Amino acid sequence: MTARVLDGKARAARLTAGIAARVAERVRSGRAPPGLAVVLIGENPASQVYVRNKRRTTEAVGMRSFAFDLPAGTPQTELLALIDSINADPSVNGVLVQLPLPQHIDGELVTERIDPRKDVDGLHPYNIGRLVLKRPVLRPCTPYGCMVLLKETGADLAGKHAVIIGQSNIVGRPMALELLIERCTVTVCHSKTRDLPGLVRQADIVVAGVGKPNFVQGDWVKDGAFVIDVGINRDATGKLCGDVDFAAASERASWITPVPGGVGPMTIAMLLANTLQAAELQDSVA
């Protein structure tokens, strides 16, 4: 079997075009454009690229982008005070603090300080709790984008065995909750998992979010499987690659996401979808 490519770039472009139209309609009807604050601390080069793309796309759909770039040594108290002021600012509907944070900052504390109604990353315990209870409000962007791509296949996901590689708070855990809502049977694998290749070989859906270049081998992939690659890595030659050996896995999978152009653009599209949703939620309670 030769896999069909799940084109995240094209799907994200369709989504952002729809979001831009809804933003324009909001503005025509006299409401403010949604505002998104993206906070970047320090100079991690990968984070700088991601944040630049987020801000650029925010403006491209007609939303207001609020940029906060703080030095790596910013004290935690200062970051918490900034979040408090953003929480209180009605022109900002969503806030995202780019991860990873410097060592001296407690990421959990920062996430919990964000007003859950402005938590467009969907990572606040309130939003994760709502996802656990099958009543999601603001959903973590990367798993949300993966679900949109899986639905692009047109397949009924109910009853499929999904194997997730990675148990992070951003990807693996919320991904498991999303797939459970669709009534998949879910296995979450991590560094202590025994016989990972054997488990992946049973998977109808594979989601790889481990951050290791070309980690998932082609012969781990079951014939006809759907393969979602969340990794963005550099291989030994410096070329961008995912967590899955794309060429080899494509010979077995029925659908596969490329890197770049797969999950990455979807994450940004879902961030903007969440920001619009947050603005609408805030309208209705204002």
Ligand code: GUN
């Ligand atoms: N770093 C990598 N991915 C993400 C994400 O989805 N949200 C935030 N805040 N930081 C990230």
